[in-house]
Amino acid sequence: MTEYRPTPKSFRLHIGIFGRRNAGKSALLNMLTRQQVSIVSDVAGTTTDPVEKPMEMLPLGPVLFIDTAGVDDEGALGAMRVKKTRQVLDRTDLALLVVDSDRWGVFEEQLLAEFHQRRIPVIVVFNKVDVARPDATLLAQLDQQKIPYVFTAAIRHEGLESLRQALIQNAPEDFINSPPLIADLVQSGQIVVLVVPIDKEAPKGRLIQPQVLTLRELLDHGALAMVCRDSELARALESLKEPPVLVVTDSQAFAQVARVTPPHVKMTSFSILLARQKGDLNEFVRGALAIDRLRPGDHVLVAESCSHHPIADDIGREKIPRWLQERVGGKLHFTTVQGHDFPEDLSPYRLLVHCGACMWNRREVLTRMELCRRAGVPICNYGVTIAYTLGILDRALEPFPEAQRVYRELTRSAPVAT
Structure with missing residues (x-):
């Protein structure tokens, strides 16, 4: 059935x-x-x-x-x-x-x-x-x-x-005329590899929403999709007679996938695809550079669009805070909001990290981005944040030339973090 x-x-x-x-x-x-x-x-x-x-x-x-x-x-x-x-x-x-x-x-x-x-x-x-x-x-x-x-x-x-x-x-x-998720990045008949880790956060018996949306859009546009776990990526790539035009991974497996994917193959994440579709990818890239302006003791707001029960090593409550604190070199104070709840006063926060918002429409994400702009609070999404803290954001932006150009211009002009 x-x-x-x-x-x-x-x-x-x-x-x-x-x-x-x-x-x-x-x-x-x-x-x-x-x-x-x-x-x-x-x-x-x-x-x-x-x-x-x-x-x-x-x-x-x-x-x-x-x-x-x-x-x-x-x-x-x-x-x-x-x-x-x-x-x-x-x-x-x-x-x-x-x-x-x-x-x-x-x-x-x-x-x-x-x-x-x-x-x-x-x-x-x-x-x-x-x-x-x-x-x-x-x-x-x-x-x-x-x-x-x-x-x-x-x-x-x-x-x-x-x-x-x-x-x-x-x-x-x-x-x-809603923005595409991935269809404009590939042509009919081209191969895309989707890397789907099966870990504690993977729902039993099904895929999570960003993976389903990406796979369906590829099928709708006649692209060829290969789906594998991060542990099988190397074998999957070796089995292909021709290289894929793109590898899309869950952001949590970014580091491993970046090591395995050949340099000539473009790579990004489901969350970065959503950053472009649901909001403004260029603005999220600008927000990522604010990570290096964080100092121990600063307050960071983490926003999750859907309500779920956190599990061990939860991406928004444990992994991202851990990676950010490693990057900053000290303890940060994190506040998490879920669903449509959102602080009226954003002034205490030095950064907002938002989930991919796969269950939301674009207007609500853009509204939150505008609220952050008015308050002078940088905003970034999960995938962009993870790629930046791991030092692979430039590569993760290869499918998006404009966003990559913004990133390179900002990093050339940014002062060296101390």
Whole structure:
């Protein structure tokens, strides 16, 4: 029996549903999904935490709807709910601003300004139009600002088709044309060797997400993929009649794979592939050079996009901290965050090391990179960090000429670490 593998969240268009309490956000989600996903009640504030619903929405394909608590929630608990709602903004590709048709005011204007600042496309959904209609002057203003809007009566399932059409018309181009993971690095018929260590962190009976995504993209583009463990890499390379165009390894095996892979064969890691696809590889390379500016006693933030139970010699909690401290020559203080949790104040940290974010969409990674830029905190991802601490980053960037050029320029101009 073939195991069903759902589309990862990272490949779904993230559609956030925002608005006041009791504007009909949950009813709208239930209408869109044709399921009772969220509890609907006349009591304001029924939705307390973001509710996620993945689905296939043709012709867009896989999407993820996120129903949020009202941004006008009150009190201490309400403030916590609003904070959770604002975290959803970090990963929203397309926003739905749900409005009671006759209740447009300062909350809606503030949300529109927030969407505009973050460059998030938005569709205004005037809900409950069976009870009241929006003011004609307001509609004229939205038309002038070229902000799309639709009319719905979600509780009665009215307006669904016009909303679906608006979603299709306003889906961001960077979702439709998402960056490739590996397909642009190889041609049909060329050989790529994927090095997959089988250790404590390898899930029993399956591959981890970055390996699956890379293998699938190679197959989709007609490339030939050879998969082996790090301990069998030398034999695998010897068995090939012609050398591979690329070797991709798990970052934890970087040092061994670099020793075994011939100098004329390009080499990189799954995590560095993700660094390019999910974020800005050049910026991660710049962040790597900040490692040599660390001093014993500095604070480093480690961010993991998924929640998992740490195991012995965990990559983010033990291996990377150990390699960084060996490079720095003293003890560093590490703080780890998981999932969508993220400090509001980044000022205590001298470096942020982020995982590959294989389960996230690109917008959330770019949002975190922007937060780091504003705070003046360098950011690097796992694969780039590991390659730099091992002294092989230049080689690991060979498949990416622009990033390698950035690295070489920076290292030529950087002062010698003392």
